[in-house]
Amino acid sequence: MNKKWLKVGIGLGLVAIGAVYLGKKTGLLEDDSHLYDEFESI
Amino acid sequence: MQKKKAIMIGAGIANMAAAVYLIQEGKWRGDQITFYSLDDHGSNDGAPVDTVTDEYWNKNHPLENQKGYVARGGRMLNYRTYVDLMDLLSRIPSATEPGMTAEEDTRDFDAKHPTFDKARLLEGGKGIIDGGKLGFNNKDRVLLTKLIAMPDSEEEKLDNVTIAEYFKDDPHFFETNFWFMWETTFAFRTRSSAQELRRYMHQMIYEFTQIEHLVGVNRTRYNQYESIMLPLINYLKEQGCKIILNRRVVDWEFKETAMQDEITVTGLKMINTKTQEEEHVVVDGDTGVLFTNGSITDSATLGDYETPAEENMDYGAASSLWKKASEKFYNLGNPDKFFADRDASEWVSFTLTTKNHVLLNEITRITTQEPGNALNSFISTTPITPLGQKDVNMSIVVHHQPHFTSQKPNETVIWGYFLYPRRRGEFVDKEYIKMNGKEMLEELLGQLSKVDPGPVNIREKETEIYDSVINNIPVYMPYASALFNNRAKSDRPKVIPKHSTNLAFTGEFVEQPYQMIFTEQSAVRSGEIAAFHFAGIPMSRLVKTPRYDKDIPTLMRAAKKMFD
Numbered sequence: 055m056n057k058k059w060l061k062v063g064i065g066l067g068l069v070a071i072g073a074v075y076l077g078k079k080t081g082l083l084e085d086d087s088h089l090y091d092e093f094e095s096i
Numbered sequence: 097m098q099k100k101k102a103i104m105i106g107a108g109i110a111n112m113a114a115a116v117y118l119i120q121e122g123k124w125r126g127d128q129i130t131f132y133s134l135d136d137h138g139s140n141d142g143a144p145v146d147t148v149t150d151e152y153w154n155k156n157h158p159l160e161n162q163k164g165y166v167a168r169g170g171r172m173l174n175y176r177t178y179v180d181l182m183d184l185l186s187r188i189p190s191a192t193e194p195g196m197t198a199e200e201d202t203r204d205f206d207a208k209h210p211t212f213d214k215a216r217l218l219e220g221g222k223g224i225i226d227g228g229k230l231g232f233n234n235k236d237r238v239l240l241t242k243l244i245a246m247p248d249s250e251e252e253k254l255d256n257v258t259i260a261e262y263f264k265d266d267p268h269f270f271e272t273n274f275w276f277m278w279e280t281t282f283a284f285r286t287r288s289s290a291q292e293l294r295r296y297m298h299q300m301i302y303e304f305t306q307i308e309h310l311v312g313v314n315r316t317r318y319n320q321y322e323s324i325m326l327p328l329i330n331y332l333k334e335q336g337c338k339i340i341l342n343r344r345v346v347d348w349e350f351k352e353t354a355m356q357d358e359i360t361v362t363g364l365k366m367i368n369t370k371t372q373e374e375e376h377v378v379v380d381g382d383t384g385v386l387f388t389n390g391s392i393t394d395s396a397t398l399g400d401y402e403t404p405a406e407e408n409m410d411y412g413a414a415s416s417l418w419k420k421a422s423e424k425f426y427n428l429g430n431p432d433k434f435f436a437d438r439d440a441s442e443w444v445s446f447t448l449t450t451k452n453h454v455l456l457n458e459i460t461r462i463t464t465q466e467p468g469n470a471l472n473s474f475i476s477t478t479p480i481t482p483l484g485q486k487d488v489n490m491s492i493v494v495h496h497q498p499h500f501t502s503q504k505p506n507e508t509v510i511w512g513y514f515l516y517p518r519r520r521g522e523f524v525d526k527e528y529i530k531m532n533g534k535e536m537l538e539e540l541l542g543q544l545s546k547v548d549p550g551p552v553n554i555r556e557k558e559t560e561i562y563d564s565v566i567n568n569i570p571v572y573m574p575y576a577s578a579l580f581n582n583r584a585k586s587d588r589p590k591v592i593p594k595h596s597t598n599l600a601f602t603g604e605f606v607e608q609p610y611q612m613i614f615t616e617q618s619a620v621r622s623g624e625i626a627a628f629h630f631a632g633i634p635m636s637r638l639v640k641t642p643r644y645d646k647d648i649p650t651l652m653r654a655a656k657k658m659f660d
Contacts, residue, residue, distance in 0.1 A: 079245070079247070080245040080246075080247055081245075081246070081247020081248055081249065081250075081645075081646075082646050084247050084248060084249060086248065086609065086610065086643070089248075089609035089610070090609060090625070090635035090636075090638060091635065092590070092592070092594075093590075093591060093592045093625050093628070093629050093635055094629070094634065094635055095097060095098050095628075095629050095630070095631075095632045095633075096097055
């Protein structure tokens with residue numbers, strides 16, 4: 055039983071790591087909120 | 097840097113938008129804003145021919161036929177992406193519909209006339225093509241996915257890469273239905289920037305699933321001048337803005353600093369194009385200068401039914417002034433990238449006016465759709481590109497009628513364009529650029545006859561159609577696609593360049609985060625940014641723009657569509 059949960063845990067962990075990697079690689083997780091900061095009036 | 101007055105060089109939609117935001121968000125008075133410009137519409141034109149004879153340009157031949165209408169280009173809107181434009185239109189009254197804002201006017205018209213294109217692509221011998229089949233192979237899918245998946249932070253990898261270069265190992269891409277529709281919907285050419293294609297794929301990714309019907313396209317009630325520019329002009333004049341026309345700003349005066357490390361405009365030299373007199377305007381420390389540094393209709397020339405449009409080799413009014421600034425400062429971009437490569441940017445368009453609806457009804461019969469619903473592109477039946485491939489010969493837009501408020505009920509106005517004007521006609525043996533209005537109509541009738549399902553071919557009504565013509569105005573636009581020209585990210589100045597104390601750049605030739613150009617959206621947003629900067633309004637109050645490229649359901653739908 056414990057082994058089964060371990061496998062599920064590892065599987066979910068790998069999927070999560072994969073999703074984060076893909077998100078970073080493709081810009082899906084890129085923060086664009088600061089992009090207009092350079093145009094602020096001083 | 098916060099200012100108290102503004103000088104606008106150019107009176108196109110970008111600077112007019114800036115003025116609206118300065119007044120409404122910055123709480124400025126209209127009289128704090130002065131425009132200097134050759135005209136009050138920029139590229140968003142549309143008018144009876146007899147009112148624009150000064151734009152005809154051909155000094156060697158008079159404009160004989162001054163009847164009918166002309167619009168050098170047209171605009172398809174998109175509410176979901178053009179959020180800044182819709183915000184702008186919601187702030188000003190419609191010029192034609194009493195009691196409505198310009199936004200309500202557009203939404204009202206569009207709701208009553210929703211776009212659903214039934215004949216986006218047509219091909220001789222086949223008739224209407226099913227554009228829903230995008231036609232990709234696996235190589236196309238991989239390259240397109242890589243392009244879409246490239247994050248903003250790596251965009252510079254596509255500096256100076258053309259679309260043709262990006263797909264150099266995959267010429268098949270250029271014979272897909274997807275490319276035929278994408279190139280003619282947005283006016284991309286194979287030599288256009290892959291960087292810009294990426295931005296379009298990001299912002300228009302949801303169009304991917306519906307491009308064959310143009311379902312996401314919204315249209316204004318009338319032409320772009322009367323439905324977009326006129327409301328702006330009326331509002332700004334009412335607010336007390338000074339709009340001084342027939343002025344060509346020809347040179348700058350900048351503050352001299354030891355290292356030329358500060359951009360401060362101190363004066364402008366201009367010519368009154370009516371009197372040819374030179375004028376000088378002092379720019380003081382309280383004044384911001386908003387400069388629209390390029391126009392896709394600069395140096396455009398008109399022809400008429402019997403005369404082709406002559407080629408005007410002028411570099412362009414706005415771009416010439418941009419060049420003078422860029423020669424002085426290192427960070428103001430490279431105008432030559434956009435204005436010294438006509439082969440990559442030129443088009444020819446035409447505006448056909450007829451005195452009855454015979455041609456309109458024939459096009460409706462052949463395309464099976466109502467006027468105002470479509471952009472129809474005719475694919476060649478033989479190879480016509482340097483790669484020996486088929487491509488789109490020409491495209492037409494049959495407007496909802498009337499397209500002009502002064503248009504008579506019996507009249508029809510149709511617009512069309514040739515994306516590659518140096519190609520030879522199929523029915524008139526000369527380059528499109530050398531054709532007069534009558535010959536362009538001949539090409540159109542020839543293309544329609546090839547896709548006509550019959551039983552009575554449109555050719556049977558040819559004489560009747562020619563007899564119905566009031567005018568057909570060809571327009572040569574050397575820089576129509578210049579904003580798509582191959583570029584590096586640093587080739588366009590930022591809206592507020594580094595070290596600038598009072599100069600902002602607006603329009604379609606400026607760099608701003610993730611915005612795609614050739615939309616009213618990016619032009620309006622550039623004006624909004626400049627206005628917020630000079631009025632001291634935080635950028636956090638800019639209209640929020642959607643990022644469909646980060647929306648998982650949209651991406652999933654696009655991925656599925658790639659396999660249709």
